[in-house]
Amino acid sequence: MCGIVAIFSADGGLGPGDLTAPMADLRPRGPDGEGTWVSPTGRAALGHTRLAVIAPASGHQPIAGPRQSVQLVVNGEFYDYRAIRRELRAEGCRFRTASDSEIALHLYLRDGHRALDRLRGEFAFVLWDERRGTLFAARDRFGVKPLYYTERAGRLFLASEIKALLSCGAEARWDTASFAAHLQLGLPADRTLVAGIRQLPPGCFLEADAHGTRVRPYWDLDYPPTAELPPAAGPRQLARHLEAVREQVDEAVRLRTVADVPVACHLSGGLDSSTVAASAARHTRLTAFTVAFDDPAFDESAVARRTAARLGIAHREVPCPRGRFADQLGPTVRAGEMVQENSHGIARHLHSAHIKQEGFTVVLAGEGGDEVFVGYPQSRKDLALSLSAGARARAATGYARLAGQGLPPYLCATLGTLGFLPGWIVDRHLAVTQPVTALLRGDFAAELAAADAATPLLDAGAGQLAGRAPVHQSAYLFAKSWLPGYLLAAERLDSAQAVEVRLPFFDHHLFDVVRRTPLAWYDKDGAGKYPLRAAMADRLPREVLDGQKRGFFAPPMVDDDAMLSTLRSLTEEPALRDNPFFDPHAVRTLLDRLAAAPAARRAGSERLLQLVASTCALADAFGLSASAPAHPTPSHHGLGGHRRV
Template sequence: MCGIIVVLAGGGLASSDVTAAVEVLRPRGPDGTGVWTSASGRAVLGHTRLAVVDPAGSAQPISDESGDTTIVVNGEFYDYQRIRRDLARTGHPCRTGGDGEIALRLYRRDGHRALSELRGEFAFALWDERRGELFAARDRFGVKPLFYAERDGRLYLSSEIKALLACGVPAKWDLAAYAAHLQMALPPDRTLFAGVRQLPPGCYLVAGRDGVKIHRYWDLDYPTTEELAEHRTPDALAEHVAEVRSALDEAVRVRTVADVPLACHLSGGVDSSGMTALAARHAPVSGFTVGFPDTALDESPIAARTAARLGLPLHRVGIEPADVAAHLVATLRAGEMVQENSHGVARFLHSAAIRAGGFKVALAGEGGDELFAGYPQSQRDLALSRDPGALDRARAGYRKLSGFGAPRHLRSTLDRLGFLPNWLTQRYLTVVAPSRPLLRREFADLLDGTDACGPLLDQSRSQLEGRPPLHQSSYLFAKGRLANYLLAAERLDAANAVEVRLPYLDHHLFTTARTAALSWYAPEGCTKHVLREAVREELSEEVYTGGKRGFFAPPAAAGSGLLELLRDLTGDSSMRDNPFYEPGAVRRLLDEVGDQSADRAAGNDRLLHLVAGTSLLTTEFGMTADAGQTVGGSSD
């Protein structure tokens, strides 16, 4: 985990151009800073370091012998020792002992094709003085962020939007991007900040005399329905389970390589329990689990039994209801993103506890549900994939929905896919529809004219055609909610100087897991069957037979101080300047929630967090409004 900042211009740049940004990025990398300026004055690269591999060496920026090529890296490249040996054998030896330099040497040997060799969670930027060109890239799933903006003839890139703001980029809401977030997710290249773009996952950026160009180097590639229907031997499932076990074990093993102690996120579910058990086979690890007062949501007792079974120390991080309001501003500022429940605050405090416990690196289980269809909505898409009759009945229902005036983005999806991914329907029912009474009229009109789905569907046609509904839905979820909301937790960890590594989001593991027959995902209703069997010997019977245990923080409506915070906000500039929500409508909602039972009030938890988040971000960053380019509008 590190922070990077790059400024590119026609000339005249100096190290002072990134001084403010480097200071903003210090929480990501408290162990050292470095700045490099090109001889031509066209590029400045800054870096803040969290030293987890080769702590005594490998300071960045790193240059080659000539000084013409220089790189800054955020994240980790795994299996780097093997690549270092191969580079030395082919005449491109590394001078440092860490992993970051391999991207520089691979680039000098292979150019942009170097990306095919890199495995891990990363974002980097490399300046090539000879070519007068900047080369930047982001990992395949989008674990590590990379933002950029153009202003006054300069290009800025950074790990955080705050660093771009420190360079003078204005803080403005992209109203159209927020509308897309409500419907589905941020578009792959947009942020909530107008004029601030993100490099999409699996893409690289080239900036030079021809401007800024974006290219894709990798994409999720699910098998077609025809390929999945190919004949399989009676032993095929057992063979697949063994292959997944091997690939997962390797994905975990390479992520235990570090020169600092390792922690593991441990809950009561299969994903984190299996991952932690495998990690313990390769290195000493300590578990960290979140505990809640609500026993129905508190998984720490199961985590404690798992840790005892594995012989691991376990740290329980207690989260109280009052922590939500107390730490919400810090969480929002760190994440540069709205939060839709209390999970964000819990994650922020969890990482703070990991760091306070003396750890810089942790492994976590994100990606397991995406890879093995663990979500309830994935199971519904799976049912449509396996039963043509169910799909036909669903399509009849969709036609009725269209007749009743379905919103534009859902009609767009139906037109292109012939079905509605269940997670997208649920988002409409739980976010878009309940939000409408709260919206300012101007933003409600913008939301009506937005189609967050159409552009992504059109861009992804080759990856969607011929795939079963489950894989079409999984692809869209990975490109939307996973990359542009769930993985934003990276910034919450980074604010506490903790690097979180995600073995389930390993592209080699994906290549293996993607070939599963549809019948293997949940035979006889046993979800994530392949994963359960792959780690069966690592799990207790309690975890092996347990249902899905996602990270569910208690609703914030009751006893958290969130209602009181929102009532205060409705009376000051935070709500008056909020371009999305009408203060009077919010006050009426707060009165209703205050009179409701705790269970009923919990149904409004997401709305309350969205209102609070947009209001507090408006104040925290001094954001004004910019309509932005309509997503899926006539200009797209």
């Protein structure tokens, strides 16, 4: 994990000074060294802040190709790189460093953009090809590592963080259409909350030259059509599938334990992090870290402690008392560059800080297990629709009743295209989209009511949605919206503490095995995620294997009277008074009502108040102003003035 910045100017004129400000913003991501390079023609400038993980004494970037004609900067890791280095050496390639990053340069020189097919890992990189006058950039398949870009004054700017692009002169303006999309389905995969700043979508690459900027996909989730899914056959077929799952989990974890620095892991009381810890402990010396909350309803440290003892690994607990949440809200939002809806972001930020203080740089974590193995409660509802004609018939009756009462455009579009409403979309509508309306300013409430974040998403994914089972359609839409835009924003929280978190479940080789799972096997034991539970049955404690799904949630802030007082003080600040979304009077009214209510009756407003508070913190951190969006409604199949092919 490092920080990268790149600038392209077809007309030249770039110099080292153009990199100074964004490099300063990216220094927390890479405190172990930095380097810059500017093309002799002034058409390209690259900067890199390094977190030394592989070959600490080597691997400084930018990395130059033969005759300095190609220059590369990388954020993240390429796994199984040693085998690829051997292959390339046998073909005559000469390496300048001992790092994993350099394989991307030589693969590109050999294969062009098809080099991406060989890269395995969590990464974002930018490469300047002086011969062709082309800037080439790419992002990993699931979007674990970020890459943002913007255009200004005829120049293209790319960076690992939004704040670095703001330092390059991008305007700090809210994109109200993107915020509306976030409230409905999550950020579109190609947009941010800042007008004019885009994301390179997961599984895509970008090319820029004198003719413009083009964005193309190189990978997609590609769930099999229902007709091509294998049947849930007998015990022999099941045993073979479980063995394949086990082998791929082990390989994905093993590859991610390769590092020239000590390796740690996150450990909760759940199946996913316990699986990663159990597999990693087979390959490396490991220390597990667990967040310990002061509220027993949210604390899993006791289960994690017993799991660590069973696995024979060292264990550390990281106290995260709720009393620290108020002071940490601003720093967390600034680091994550995203609004939050639960204090788990604050806990993650504190957790990573503690891990770094203990001397660890690389951490393995369990994110992705629920996405890949259908583990969310909402996903299991979609699975029921996929397996039962009776469940589909009952759902159709309920949908008809809802449609008769009038649905917002984005739900109408989803229902009309899919014939059902994915569980996570229904949950978000009931928990956020609908109730937040009471807190909104009139203009933005009208914009939200008319917005349709679903249609561009459905249109762009039409080929991957057609003929698929409801559970796969739901998972695909989730991966294209909520996953990279919100859940994986934790990468920024970790990187602010100079910690690299690796996610074995987001391994495309593992995904390729799991996506072919017969649907009935996902819930075979009635507890969910059967293929993973069964594959790990002999490695994990029974209390973990039998445990119910628990998301990583922190204790609610609304239970704390001091926090309510802090939030009320925000209603007098410019960040709320001048923002285009929330009505300060409505927010004050809600806070007064909550303050008068018992703590046990406040929890239902937690997500709404987190949205308000973190929106204020984001505006304050980056000076975001209220103005009309610079772009049309977010689009998954168009990138403003850019061509996406």
